[in-house]
Amino acid sequence: MKNSKNLRDYTCQELEALFKERGLQAYRGRQVFKWLAQPGIYSFAQMTDLPKALREELSKEFCLFLPEIYKEEVSSDGTRKLALRLKDDELIECVIIPEEDHYTLCVSSQVGCAMGCAFCLTAKMGFRRNLSPHEITAQVLRAKEVLIREGLIKEKPLRNIVFMGMGEPLANYENILRALKILLDEKGFNFSRRRVTVSTVGLIPQMEKLGKDITAKLAISLHAADEDKRTQLMPINKRYPLKELIPACRRYPLPKGWRITFEYLMLKGVNDSSHDAHKLAKLLKGVPAKINLIPFNEHPALPFKCSDEETIFRFQGILLSYGYVATIRKSKGRDISAACGQLATRLAA
The missing domain is CATH 1.10.150.530 (DNA polymerase; domain 1)
Structure with a gap:
């Protein structure tokens, strides 16, 4: 071009x-x-x-260049994964997730990721580059085109966006902020601030900037309630440990009635004991929190197993006993590697 x-x-x-x-x-x-x-x-x-x-x-x-849809896969549960080819022939993935009365789109913010989380396939790619604002918003446009083509958008709208795809959104801060401004503007895409969620592993300086610069939902990838265990799973914890991250969450400016979502992967024998649940509940004391328990999506390239159902329900019960909102995420798109932690442009192979 x-x-x-x-x-x-x-x-x-x-x-x-x-x-x-x-x-x-x-x-x-x-x-x-x-x-x-x-x-x-x-x-x-x-x-x-x-x-x-x-x-x-x-x-x-x-x-007005838009990345092309390189490949599309459809799960048995209706989830759709799109691989988009960028101008430099890099590939990214986004996922259209069917909900009861709407669609949610999981978008990527980088090609690959530099965070190195032990449980994530995207980390195996390493970091390639940041996405530009148009490469981020293009995922929304291409998803809408697919839903229109299939006649699905007549049934329910594409209403929610979650920045939980490939990459660490806040490591691409300026482009993410610009993309958020574009997506939330009522004169254009007009997404509700309540329907757009930015997920982060906990980059504290960028979190603080985000809270000042724009209003959108915040999700923290937590996955462990003590320093050593989280550092083993997420190397970023060495730089921004829990003892600094949780106070930053308490300070984060939230509109009335809003909560920060804490994402917690259920890893068998790693972070799923009753002791872990009690420790998590005490860690988040004073934070307006919703805890999202995520059954781990197993993969041969990753060394973890998913906690069994009984363990997950017991863990949730302990959190509920402390008065937290604690949900168990229903995993979708597993059969096409579109579930949480599975995005790694395997379609390029």
């Missing part, structure tokens, strides 16, 4: 400023922004409420 500037990287405010600098009215920027939030828009020629001369001018300077 000869034009290097992708107009999909711009927030609405930036587009308004861009057009004002060219001696045009700001509303032209809002018109373009609205078009860019619609699936199926690939050229400026489709923006029919813009003057033809302006469309031609924009096409000379900017592009």
Whole structure:
């Protein structure tokens, strides 16, 4: 693509400023922004409420490139995994998850990941690069195109977005923030702040920035309630240990009634004892918390097993006895490696 500037990287405010600098009215920027939030828009020629001369001018300077759908897999439970080919031929994955009355999209923020978590297949890829804002929002557009093509979006909307795919979102902070501004803007994608969740392993400085810069749901990948065990599972705990992370969660600015979600993988014989449950409950004291227990998705490349059902229910019961909201995530897309911790662009092979 000869034009290097992708107009999909711009927030609405930036587009308004861009057009004002060219001696045009700001509303032209809002018109373009609205078009860019619609699936199926690939050229400026489709923006029919813009003057033809302006469309031609924009096409000379900017592009609207979208990653293509390289491959698509459908699970027996209706989950869909899309592999998207980027401009440099790297691949990322996103997952469309069917819920009772809506769809949730799990999006990636990086190609690969540098965090090195012992239980995650994406970590096996290593880190390739960050995604740009348009490569993040493109996952939403491509997912909507698939749902429209299959006639599924008529039944229920794509309503929720979770930044829980490939990569550590807050390690790509500036691009994630810009993508959030684009996705949450009511003049474009118009996602509810209550329906967009950013997950992190606990990068404390970026967490604090996020709380100041924008309002969205926050999820913490926790997975252990003591320092040594968490460090073994998640090397980031050496840099940002629990003794610093949990106070940062207590300080995190939340709208009234909101909770931070703590994600906790159930690993057999590792972090699933009654002692672990009591320790977790005490660790999170004073944090507005929802605890999401995640049955581990086993894979030959990973050394862990999933806790048995009885153990998971016992663990949940202990947390409930302390008054926490504690749920057990129903794993979806296992048969196509689309479940939690399984994204690793195996389709590229």
